[in-house]
Amino acid sequence: MKRVFTLGILIIICFVLQTALFPYIEIAGTAPDLMLILTVSFGLMRGRKEGMLVGFFCGFLYDLYFGYAIGPFMILYMILGYCNGFFHRLYLVEDVLLPMLIILIDDLFFNFATYIIFFLLRNRLEFSTYLKDIILPEMIYTALITLFIFKFFVFVNKTLKRLEKANE
Numbered sequence: 555m556k557r558v559f560t561l562g563i564l565i566i567i568c569f570v571l572q573t574a575l576f577p578y579i580e581i582a583g584t585a586p587d588l589m590l591i592l593t594v595s596f597g598l599m600r601g602r603k604e605g606m607l608v609g610f611f612c613g614f615l616y617d618l619y620f621g622y623a624i625g626p627f628m629i630l631y632m633i634l635g636y637c638n639g640f641f642h643r644l645y646l647v648e649d650v651l652l653p654m655l656i657i658l659i660d661d662l663f664f665n666f667a668t669y670i671i672f673f674l675l676r677n678r679l680e681f682s683t684y685l686k687d688i689i690l691p692e693m694i695y696t697a698l699i700t701l702f703i704f705k706f707f708v709f710v711n712k713t714l715k716r717l718e719k720a721n722e
Contacts, residue, residue, distance in 0.1 A: 557714050568592045569615045582691035586699040593635045595707040602639025609635030626671050634660050657700045665689040
């Protein structure tokens with residue numbers, strides 16, 4: 555129960571930071587994707603099931619806030635959380651390179667899928683501009699922020715594991 559409550563609070567905090575604070579600290583017109591970092595982090599640390607559930611709720615909040623339709627971001631985040639769960643066995647707590655590499659790949663996938671869903675289907679074909687102005691700066695910014703935020707998520711996960719073992 556503590557895990558569910560803590561993850562709910564983390565999702566809400568990341569969502570508020572991403573939508574309310576980070577637009578004011580944009581670099582090159584982009585802000586980091588905290589929801590993606592959260593989804594990747596818990597997919598890596600806890601496996602496919604928890605990664606998918608965190609992705610579901612992150613995507614659901616994202617869909618509710620931006621109001622296009624309920625589903626596109628929810629499905630994207632769920633897929634990313636589930637796929638990152640496959641790396642759970644390769645993940646080491648001290649390793650920062652694997653999460654950064656996965657964040658770069660996931661951010662590229664996420665933004666490419668966003669381009670297809672919201673731009674290509676509306677006959678906006680300027681992919682090179684979208685890649686140069688949106689995707690690459692966001693990938694770099696998100697990867698750099700991952701260095702700091704991922705350590706906090708690791709601390710939260712370790713604390714939750716300790717509490718779970720103490721309650722057994």
